[in-house]
Amino acid sequence: MVYVGGNAGMLHAFNAETGVEEFAFVPTAVFPYLNKLTAKGYTHQYYVDGTPTVADIYDKEKGKWRTILVGTLRAGGKGLFALDITDPTEISLLWEFHEYSAEAVDRAIKPGYSFPKPTVARLHNGRWAVVTGNGYKGTGTNNGGAALYVIDAIKGTLTKSFEVTGKIGENGLSTPRLADFDSDGVADYAYAGDLQGNLWRFDLLGGSATGPTTTPPSNGSYGSKNDGTSKFAVSYNGKPMFTAVATSGDAQPITSAPSLVRHPTRLGYLVVFGTGRYVEIGDKEPNKSYAQSLYGIWDTKTKGEGTNNPPSITRGDDGNMTKQTFNETDTTGKGETSGIVRNARIISNNPVEWYTDFNSTKDIKKRGWYLDFDGGGKQGEIMVEDMRTLGNTLFLQTLIPNDDPCANGAGNWLYAINPFTGGKTLHHAFDTRGGTGDVIISGIQFGSEGGVSLGQDEEGYKAFAPGDMEAITPDPSSLGRQSWRMIQNP
Numbered sequence: 001m002v003y004v005g006g007n008a009g010m011l012h013a014f015n016a017e018t019g020v021e022e023f024a025f026v027p028t029a030v031f032p033y034l035n036k037l038t039a040k041g042y043t044h045q046y047y048v049d050g051t052p053t054v055a056d057i058y059d060k061e062k063g064k065w066r067t068i069l070v071g072t073l074r075a076g077g078k079g080l081f082a083l084d085i086t087d088p089t090e091i092s093l094l095w096e097f098h099e100y101s102a103e104a105v106d107r108a109i110k111p112g113y114s115f116p117k118p119t120v121a122r123l124h125n126g127r128w129a130v131v132t133g134n135g136y137k138g139t140g141t142n143n144g145g146a147a148l149y150v151i152d153a154i155k156g157t158l159t160k161s162f163e164v165t166g167k168i169g170e171n172g173l174s175t176p177r178l179a180d181f182d183s184d185g186v187a188d189y190a191y192a193g194d195l196q197g198n199l200w201r202f203d204l205l206g207g208s209a210t211g212p213t214t215t216p217p218s219n220g221s222y223g224s225k226n227d228g229t230s231k232f233a234v235s236y237n238g239k240p241m242f243t244a245v246a247t248s249g250d251a252q253p254i255t256s257a258p259s260l261v262r263h264p265t266r267l268g269y270l271v272v273f274g275t276g277r278y279v280e281i282g283d284k285e286p287n288k289s290y291a292q293s294l295y296g297i298w299d300t301k302t303k304g305e306g307t308n309n310p311p312s313i314t315r316g317d318d319g320n321m322t323k324q325t326f327n328e329t330d331t332t333g334k335g336e337t338s339g340i341v342r343n344a345r346i347i348s349n350n351p352v353e354w355y356t357d358f359n360s361t362k363d364i365k366k367r368g369w370y371l372d373f374d375g376g377g378k379q380g381e382i383m384v385e386d387m388r389t390l391g392n393t394l395f396l397q398t399l400i401p402n403d404d405p406c407a408n409g410a411g412n413w414l415y416a417i418n419p420f421t422g423g424k425t426l427h428h429a430f431d432t433r434g435g436t437g438d439v440i441i442s443g444i445q446f447g448s449e450g451g452v453s454l455g456q457d458e459e460g461y462k463a464f465a466p467g468d469m470e471a472i473t474p475d476p477s478s479l480g481r482q483s484w485r486m487i488q489n490p
Contacts (some may be wrong), residue, residue, distance in 0.1 A: 001088050003069060005048035009034050011071050013088060022088055027097050029077040031100045044337040049074035054085070055120035057128035057153050068094060068153060070130050072114035075279075078138060080114050081154065082130065097149075100185045101246020103158040111148040112138025115279060116175040117257065117386075120153055123188040125203055125229055128153040133173030133192050136279055146173035146194045150232070160232050166196040166240075167251075169347045172199070175257035175386070179269065181302045189235070189302065189316060191271055193254020198240035199273065199297065203233050205304055235301075236310040244275050247316070247372075248290040253277040259387040259394060261296075261419040266323065268300040270368070272394060272419055276382020284403040286380020291372040294383065294396070295321075296422050298354075298368050320367045322352045326375035330439050331430075345375050345413070345443035349423040355404040369422035375396060375443070383412070386452050393429055394419040395463060397452040414446035414463060414470065431471045446470060 002014045026034075030047045036171035048071030049239040051279050059066050069083045085091050097103055097111045110126025112135035119131045134147040144166040150159045164173075176192035190202040235241065244252040251399065252275035261270045276292040277283055301307045315321045324347055331344040341489070356363040373381035387396040393416050400411035404484070424442045446452075446468050453464045465468045 001056065001085070002247050003052045003085075005052065005071060005073075007049060009047040009074070011048050011052065011069075011083075013085075013091075014189065020452045023091060023345075025071075025081075025091075025093070026262070027071070027073065027079070027081050027085060028096050029052050029073060030077040033077075034281055034290065042375050046074065046076035049076040049234065050080075050114060051117070053118050055118060055153075057120060057122075059154055060126070066154075066295065068120070068312070070118045070120060070419065071115075072118065072132075075113055076111055077132050078111045080111075080118060080130075080132065082153065094154060095151075096334075097151055097158070099155055103151075103156065106159075107147070107161055107163075108147040109134055109140040109161070109163050110138045112136045112141060113150075113279075114171050115255070116173065116192075119178050121174060121178050122185060123150070123159075123229070124188075126187055127159070129159055130188055131176055131178060131187070133194075135194065136172035138172060140146050140305075141171050142169070143172045144196065145166050146171045146198075146200075146202070148173055148176060148190060148192060148317055149231070150204075158227050162232070163196075163235050164194075164200055164234055164240075166194060169196065171191045174255045175231075176202075177258045177260055179202075179302070181258055181269075181304075188304070191258045191260070191299075193244075193256075193258065193273055193275075195253045195255070195277065197244035197251040197253055199242045199244070199254065199258070199271065199295075199314065201235035201299065201307075201324075203231070203235050203304060203307075205231065207442050228302055235307045237308060239309045241299065242295070242313050244273075244293065245315075246290040248295070251288045254291055255279065255384050255388045259419070261389070261394070263298060263354075264420045268298060268302045270419060271295075271297045271299055272387065273297075274383025274387075274396060276373075276397060276399070277385050278382060278384040284401050286401045286403075288378045288380045291374040291378050292382045294371045294372060294417075294422065296419060298364075298366075300364070311364075311367060312349070314460075320365065322350050322366055322369040322373040322421070324348045324350055324369060326371075326382070328375060329439070331442075331444065338343060343445040344441045345415075346420075347371065347415075347417060347442035349421065349425045350420075352421050369451070371417075371422050375387065379411075386454065388452060390454055390461065390472070392419070392426055393417070393470070393475050394482065395429075395452060395454065397465060412465065413443050413448055414452055415443040416472065417442060425475065427473065427475055429472055430477075431473060444470065 013022045052071045067086045072080045079098040082094040114135045116133035130151040148162040176190045179189040193239040215435040274294045327346040329344045356365045385399045398413045
């Protein structure tokens with residue numbers, strides 16, 4: 001089956017073999033606006049504007065696995081919904097969660113436009129949940145409020161609402177990234193940014209402050225105070241672990257999901273994220289007053305230990321972060337892109353000194369790295385799409401908005417970086433060495449807005465974006481067996 005949302009007001013399900021539509025679903029939240037489709041003075045209206053998420057979950061009450069689809073409305077409305085699609089010929093609505101639903105009506109921070117992409121995960125209380133940010137322009141967000149929602153995947157009840165507060169002004173939590181630090185298939189932490197540039201971490205351990213537990217609650221009904229979620233909390237005493245601020249002092253909004261990379265010292269994660277927003281009509285005009293950035297922040301507290309105040313992390317010459325920079329060039333493609341000349345960028349490779357003493361892990365010197373998107377001057381370049389990882393290489397796409405109706409869309413760049421330093425990779429990730437010799441290219445002008453996806457065919461790995469394709473090469477050191485797991489019958 002192929003599932004796709006549409007701006008005619010429905011989620012559509014098509015048979016992948018025949019192309020025949022099997023069913024369509026109209027969410028409650030879009031019903032009040034369907035009449036606009038027939039208006040004489042119709043202007044474009046968003047409806048089921050999000051990409052659905054499909055996942056398998058275990059239903060403990062019924063003792064079987066089920067396949068669910070979680071859909072969002074994105075710019076089309078303030079809410080999300082879940083369908084049971086285990087058998088596509090007998091689908092059923094599990095629940096809807098929107099600003100007027102019973103689960104949200106009493107919340108101080110209500111669901112906003114559902115731009116964040118939900119994640120389905122198993123929690124430490126033994127239940128499965130849908131984890132998502134509250135989105136944008138929801139009630140309660142004008143005072144700096146934002147929230148992470150943890151929704152029971154089967155019942156649709158609001159298990160937990162982590163409500164956080166930034167500065168006075170518009171806010172909202174974006175797409176979260178969940179972490180499973182011990183690879184047991186259970187979510188331990190969630191990381192997400194907001195419109196004010198705050199990077200938050202949420203503890204989903206549900207155990208003691210010194211160690212997690214995988215034991216579900218033995219008593220109490222789910223949703224009660226004994227449901228195993230009482231110790232779910234906002235990390236670092238309810239404070240953001242980092243706030244992204246440009247050299248101008250302007251907050252840098254975070255609207256895409258962070259990417260998590262094991263720190264090269266094997267202690268904790270590097271939380272990698274970019275900044276920028278592309279949500280409203282006004283965002284089509286590039287903001288050239290200050291640069292957006294890419295960050296890698298070191299989170300050392302990932303073994304279940306408690307957290308106090310966040311560490312001080314600052315950028316700049318006197319800060320404790322390493323800065324990487326751009327150089328402009330051009331390059332000529334090879335293979336399927338032979339003869340195509342692209343604008344290109346080379347990123348520096350400044351080393352990151354993680355510890356004061358190389359032979360000691362006692363005193364931390366650097367807390368991360370950053371790269372400002374100011375190549376070719378401040379052009380309003382932003383990062384609003386999720387990143388992709390291939391081995392030890394992080395691929396990401398940026399966007400340069402263009403509000404000229406006569407122009408050919410927006411400008412875009414595809415980057416391949418070393419996530420451990422924020423600098424250039426140690427190998428040629430792009431097969432574009434024509435005219436550049438042995439210089440490692442880190443970025444090429446690429447595609448149009450819509451994000452990048454990675455794929456593989458008989459000729460190797462490819463990066464795809466709307467209207468474009470580029471051959472890419474994984475880090476040689478990442479090839480071969482990455483992990484293994486022994487499976488035994490009970």
